[in-house]
Amino acid sequence: MSSSVLKEADRVMTICNACRYCEGFCAVFPAMELRRTFTAADLKYFANLCHNCRGCYYACQYAPPHEFDLNVPKALGELRLETYAMFSWPSALKGMFRNNGWVVGLVAALSVAAVMLLTLLFKGHAAFFGAHTGAGAFYRVVPYAAILLPFTALGVFILVSLWKGVANLWRETGGQPLELRDLKAHRQAVWDVLRLRYLEGGGDGCNYPDERFSMVRRYFHHAVFYGFMLCLASTTIAFFYDHFLGWIAPYPFWSWPVVLGTAGGLALIAGSGGMLYLKKHMDRAPASVESFGMDIAFTALLFLTSLTGMAVLLFRETAAMGTLLTIHLGFVLGLFVSMPYGKFLHAVYRYAALVRHALEQGKGNREASKGNG
Amino acid sequence: MKPEDRSAPNLSRVYDVLVVGGGNAALCAAMTAREAGASVLLLESSPREFRGGNSRHTRNLRYFHDSGNWHLTGPYLEDEFWNDLLLVTKGQTNEDLARFAIRESKNIGMWMEQHGCRFQPAMRGTLHLARTNAFFLGGGKALMNAYYATAERLGVEILYEATAEDLEIREGLFTSAAFDHRGVRRTARARAVVLASGGYQANLEWLKQSWGPPAENFIIRGTPYDKGRMLRVMLDQGAQPVGDPRQGHAVAIDARAPKFDGGIVTRLDCVPFGIVVNRDARRFYDEGEEFWPKRYAIWGRLVAQQPDQIATCLIDSKSIDLFMPSVFPPIEAGSIRDMAARLKLDPAALDDTVQAFNAATRPGSFDPAALDGCATEGIEPAKSHWARPLDTPPFYAYPLRPGITFTYLSLTVNRRTQVIMQGGTPAENIFAAGEIMSGNILGQGYMAGFGMTIGTVFGRIAGKESVRYVVERLKRS
Ligand SMILES: Cc1cc2nc3c(=O)[nH]c(=O)nc-3n(C[C@H](O)[C@H](O)[C@H](O)COP(=O)(O)OP(=O)(O)OC[C@H]3O[C@@H](n4cnc5c(N)ncnc54)[C@H](O)[C@@H]3O)c2cc1C
Ligand code: HEM
Numbered sequence: 001m002s003s004s005v006l007k008e009a010d011r012v013m014t015i016c017n018a019c020r021y022c023e024g025f026c027a028v029f030p031a032m033e034l035r036r037t038f039t040a041a042d043l044k045y046f047a048n049l050c051h052n053c054r055g056c057y058y059a060c061q062y063a064p065p066h067e068f069d070l071n072v073p074k075a076l077g078e079l080r081l082e083t084y085a086m087f088s089w090p091s092a093l094k095g096m097f098r099n100n101g102w103v104v105g106l107v108a109a110l111s112v113a114a115v116m117l118l119t120l121l122f123k124g125h126a127a128f129f130g131a132h133t134g135a136g137a138f139y140r141v142v143p144y145a146a147i148l149l150p151f152t153a154l155g156v157f158i159l160v161s162l163w164k165g166v167a168n169l170w171r172e173t174g175g176q177p178l179e180l181r182d183l184k185a186h187r188q189a190v191w192d193v194l195r196l197r198y199l200e201g202g203g204d205g206c207n208y209p210d211e212r213f214s215m216v217r218r219y220f221h222h223a224v225f226y227g228f229m230l231c232l233a234s235t236t237i238a239f240f241y242d243h244f245l246g247w248i249a250p251y252p253f254w255s256w257p258v259v260l261g262t263a264g265g266l267a268l269i270a271g272s273g274g275m276l277y278l279k280k281h282m283d284r285a286p287a288s289v290e291s292f293g294m295d296i297a298f299t300a301l302l303f304l305t306s307l308t309g310m311a312v313l314l315f316r317e318t319a320a321m322g323t324l325l326t327i328h329l330g331f332v333l334g335l336f337v338s339m340p341y342g343k344f345l346h347a348v349y350r351y352a353a354l355v356r357h358a359l360e361q362g363k364g365n366r367e368a369s370k371g372n373g
Numbered sequence: 374m375k376p377e378d379r380s381a382p383n384l385s386r387v388y389d390v391l392v393v394g395g396g397n398a399a400l401c402a403a404m405t406a407r408e409a410g411a412s413v414l415l416l417e418s419s420p421r422e423f424r425g426g427n428s429r430h431t432r433n434l435r436y437f438h439d440s441g442n443w444h445l446t447g448p449y450l451e452d453e454f455w456n457d458l459l460l461v462t463k464g465q466t467n468e469d470l471a472r473f474a475i476r477e478s479k480n481i482g483m484w485m486e487q488h489g490c491r492f493q494p495a496m497r498g499t500l501h502l503a504r505t506n507a508f509f510l511g512g513g514k515a516l517m518n519a520y521y522a523t524a525e526r527l528g529v530e531i532l533y534e535a536t537a538e539d540l541e542i543r544e545g546l547f548t549s550a551a552f553d554h555r556g557v558r559r560t561a562r563a564r565a566v567v568l569a570s571g572g573y574q575a576n577l578e579w580l581k582q583s584w585g586p587p588a589e590n591f592i593i594r595g596t597p598y599d600k601g602r603m604l605r606v607m608l609d610q611g612a613q614p615v616g617d618p619r620q621g622h623a624v625a626i627d628a629r630a631p632k633f634d635g636g637i638v639t640r641l642d643c644v645p646f647g648i649v650v651n652r653d654a655r656r657f658y659d660e661g662e663e664f665w666p667k668r669y670a671i672w673g674r675l676v677a678q679q680p681d682q683i684a685t686c687l688i689d690s691k692s693i694d695l696f697m698p699s700v701f702p703p704i705e706a707g708s709i710r711d712m713a714a715r716l717k718l719d720p721a722a723l724d725d726t727v728q729a730f731n732a733a734t735r736p737g738s739f740d741p742a743a744l745d746g747c748a749t750e751g752i753e754p755a756k757s758h759w760a761r762p763l764d765t766p767p768f769y770a771y772p773l774r775p776g777i778t779f780t781y782l783s784l785t786v787n788r789r790t791q792v793i794m795q796g797g798t799p800a801e802n803i804f805a806a807g808e809i810m811s812g813n814i815l816g817q818g819y820m821a822g823f824g825m826t827i828g829t830v831f832g833r834i835a836g837k838e839s840v841r842y843v844v845e846r847l848k849r850s
């Protein structure tokens with residue numbers, strides 16, 4: 001057990017394992033109960049399995065000011081952040097997890113500035129500030145190839161990076177490569193993700209933003225998650241239209257890319273805006289302060305990306321389109337560039353942890369419990 | 374000003390019902406009284422963070438139910454319930470009141486859920502009690518949080534860090550209570566009072582009166598706020614006691630536990646799988662007499678009777694995985710002599726004890742799930758089951774001390790939970806619920822989950838009856 005963060009997670013889980021009162025809240029406790037002592041690998045796995053619902057903080061008779069000073073969400077949250085730096089690829093860039101909020105903010109700002117400057121440089125004032133309509137209007141501001149090529153390259157890089165990260169997590173937490181082929185476990189994990197089961201806190205939601213039980217964070221997350229998926233679908237369809245059918249954007253309002261994009265964008269705005277609002281009002285006691293910056297930067301970036309996307313749609317007939325489009329593309333670029341080094345990792349790492357959990361629970365209990373009373 | 378103080382109670386008024394205490398019994402009484410229309414003031418001795426007394430350390434309760442439901446796997450009927458109680462108390466119970474409590478507990482889970490309680494389905498850690506006991510999702514503190522939220526929503530006025538010190542009783546009638554609120558003495562007036570302030574297990578001075586100086590070395594498993602002040606006041610005012618003052622529910626827990634509030638995690642279940650020696654490295658009782666849950670509660674007293682109230686449970690690596698993990702890591706050593714050095718016991722004496730024990734063990738088929746045939750021969754005290762030689766290093770040790778859960782001495786009450794005074798007359802407007810009156814029913818022993826049953830059942834009755842009294846009195850005047 002090297003770092004103080006790992007030691008704290010070990011101390012906390014050891015106390016929980018003697019208590020187990022929280023076993024009904026989430027997946028972490030049943031996973032914990034399969035073990036008697038914890039290796040660093042176990043703890044890293046728990047950290048990514050934890051959904052930070054905070055139920056086990058408010059329910060804990062050992063929470064501060066008790067001398068045991070037990071704070072599971074905080075301890076696991078701090079370790080979770082460490083695992084992001086540990087597992088992410090290429091590891092040379094893991095410094096990006098220090099002050100991740102500022103780093104991601106800077107990446108986003110630079111991306112916006114870069115897109116705007118390059119556009120101005122290569123396309124000139126007229127293209128940038130003029131009004132464009134009709135087929136290919138967007139591409140008169142930013143050429144098709146200038147969008148497609150960098151984003152394809154980036155997409156490939158992101159996929160490789162995320163995959164490497166997951167593979168690292170899987171290996172470091174003791175998983176066998178072949179186990180990843182277990183479809184039943186994937187089905188369970190996908191279902192857990194789609195309904196965000198472990199933000200249900202055993203039925204009434206999680207304790208966020210404060211001590212009361214609430215589904216609001218879960219609903220906002222659904223808006224973000226499904227909104228994001230809709231936007232991805234919209235982009236994919238648009239790509240297909242353009243590349244294979246030769247239909248050039250912008251598309252009319254009643255077309256698949258615009259309808260899906262609008263629904264997704266609005267959901268994203270509502271969801272990420274709501275999450276930022278909750279974050280501002282949350283009780284900080286159970287929170288891992290170190291990951292604030294990362295959480296806020298990612299959420300804000302989603303918010304700004306979707307907001308500017310909607311603005312492009314709204315003002316695409318006007319002279320503001322060029323400016324808005326470049327800003328939007330800048331944010332999209334920033335979002336994707338920072339993807340493998342920020343909060344987005346929570347999606348893939350949590351997913352991997354959920355798969356491992358499904359596998360493990362499926363296998364049955366290594367240690368039968370000796371009861372409590 | 375703390376956030377919870379924003380709605381400070383108005384102490385110039387006369388409340389209908391004053392509730393003293395802030396645990397399960399108190400909240401059940403307060404919610405019930407408030408729902409019946411009474412104005413209610415609740416005084417909780419602890420700060421908000423530690424509210425809920427011993428109830429915050431609990432995990433489940435048992436109640437009478439005709440059929441299983443989503444959190445209970447099958448029926449648990451009155452007669453079985455009563456027989457279980459008879460067994461643990463060895464008859465030290467008031468049958469009328471006990472049967473009444475059992476009947477009143479029928480389907481109480483529904484009422485609890487309506488008041489914010491959330492149960493959990495039977496899970497790995499809960500299976501052996503899954504038919505009789507309902508488990509709180511997140512444990513007792515989660516339950517207390519839910520009850521406090523409900524009580525606040527209903528309009529119960531709650532004051533934390535408010536410790537009742539005296540009761541003004543005139544001609545048998547309660548009129549007001551003097552209490553300390555963060556160092557300031559204040560008075561709360563009410564037409565009726567519900568005493569739900571728990572036992573006196575956190576009052577070491579009082580414990581010493583019946584247990585002598587050894588009580589100094591006891592660890593209090595639950596809240597430091599249950600000092601029995603109300604029990605004392607009422608006994609001094611002539612209330613009729615019930616329950617043995619020399620008894621308490623005490624178990625052997627990890628000696629490294631904090632003095633107070635260590636709760637469930639300090640328990641140790643290793644005793645049946647090893648040997649237990651005292652300060653002089655001598656064994657003193659049959660470690661394998663019965664299944665652990667049946668012997669759990671005698672070991673507190675056994676350790677309390679040893680010099681310095683300290684003992685050590687010693688096992689070897691064959692047994693380390695056979696019991697629930699506990700909060701402090703075991704002390705580990707490669708040999709018995711090393712272990713003795715680590716435990717500051719006499720190495721020769723410990724070696725002798727282990728060798729004598731090992732020599733007395735007989736081959737047999739060891740089975741932790743049954744009263745197996747592994748018994749010692751020719752040694753005093755014997756070990757009747759699970760006796761295997763301690764011969765496979767590393768050796769592990771857990772230090773033990775008596776940990777007191779609750780006390781038995783209580784206030785006598787009638788079915789309406791009115792406190793009975795010497796001579797048998799009930800105090801008209803003084804009601805008691807929970808641990809402070811549990812000695813009527815639980816005169817001896819303990820049954821998992823029954824403390825919360827007593828608090829819930831009699832808390833509700835006290836709430837209802839106190840309002841009934843107030844209504845009748847207002848009608849009369
Ligand atoms: C570790 C542990 C685990 C347990 N597990 C279980 C279990 O799973 N199931 C079960 O049924 N039982 C269990 N018990 C027993 C159970 O805790 C008690 O039976 C039950 O909590 C008693 O409830 P109560 O409301 O009477 O007292 P408490 O919950 O102790 O409440 C007493 C309250 O009164 C307050 N108070 C005391 N004096 C004053 C005063 N002078 N003025 C104002 N306030 C005062 C205290 O602060 C406290 O809030 C457990 C006990 C312990 C220690
Ligand atoms: C496997 C899929 C996913 C799971 C299991 C998951 C789970 C969670 C959980 C449990 C939280 C709250 C706790 C926390 O991390 O602090 C959260 C926060 C968040 N998630 Fe996801 N998520 C997934 C995918 C996504 C996706 C695809 C997006 C958007 C692109 C997203 C965006 C967010 C945002 C913006 C937050 C808010 C951060 C905060 O408020 O601190 N999530 N996610």
Ligand code: SF4
Nearest residue numbers: 016019020021022060
């Ligand atoms: S968080 Fe607290 S109450 Fe929950 S299992 Fe851990 S120690 Fe027990």
Ligand code: SF4
Nearest residue numbers: 026050051053054056
């Ligand atoms: S914060 Fe929620 S998800 Fe995380 S361990 Fe606690 S109960 Fe489980």
